Amino acid sequence: MRDRLLLSIGLATAAAHLFGLVGDHYALRLATKALPVLCLAAWLAPFPDADHRRIAMALALSAVGDLLLGFQPPFFVPGLVAFLGAQVVYIVAFTARDRRPQWLRAAPAALFGAASFLWLAPNLGALRGAVAAYIVAICLMLWRAWAAVGGGHPRRLTVFAALGATAFALSDLLVAYNRFIAPVLALQVLLMLLYWAAQWLIAASVARRTADVQSKD
Secondary structure (H helix, E strand, C coil): CHHHHHHHHHHHHHHHHHHHHHHCCHHHHHHHCCHHHHHHHHHCCCCCCHHHHHHHHHHHHHHHHHHHHHCCCCCHHHHHHHHHHHHHHHHHHHHHHCCCCCHHHHHHHHHHHHHHHHHHHHHCHHHHHHHHHHHHHHHHHHHHHHHCCCCCCCHHHHHHHHHHHHHHHHHHHHHHHHHHHCCCHHHHHHHHHHHHHHHHHHHHHHHCHHHHHHHHC
């Protein structure tokens, strides 16, 4: 019952946010921006282990970032810092799940980061350093998520986390395009869909993980 309620609230607020985005209703966009991700954080309660707590903390930091970036004009740097904190927590969470270096899997993430920065750099101005730091964090998060695939945890759930990390990186790239190059409504809708899918996939990699590990024993 509780899960259904959170799902209903999350889907309803996500739909309301998209309606506010397409219809340019600022108050509706702002009121609903953080709620879908907060519902995901609540879904992980009562946080029975460190993995649940880490992912819930990253989701909560993401919700803070959502709210800060939702203001008009956005509090961009504080929002970026909040999301940077979320990425750091995700890095810690994914590394704690599987500590194998898997250096070959770092290469695609590094290539993605370098290409993204070179593409955006001419438009970043004074924010070049801050955005570079965030891109490094995103790449580390991508690497650690994919490094866990094929390790000691159920493959299905590690793939959830890896796909979620990938969707997160792509959504952030679209955020940067809309912020630094040109705002495009269709891309704003797409980035929100990618972002929510990313956070759901990462949250889902925790929600059933304990039960799945126990069923293997």
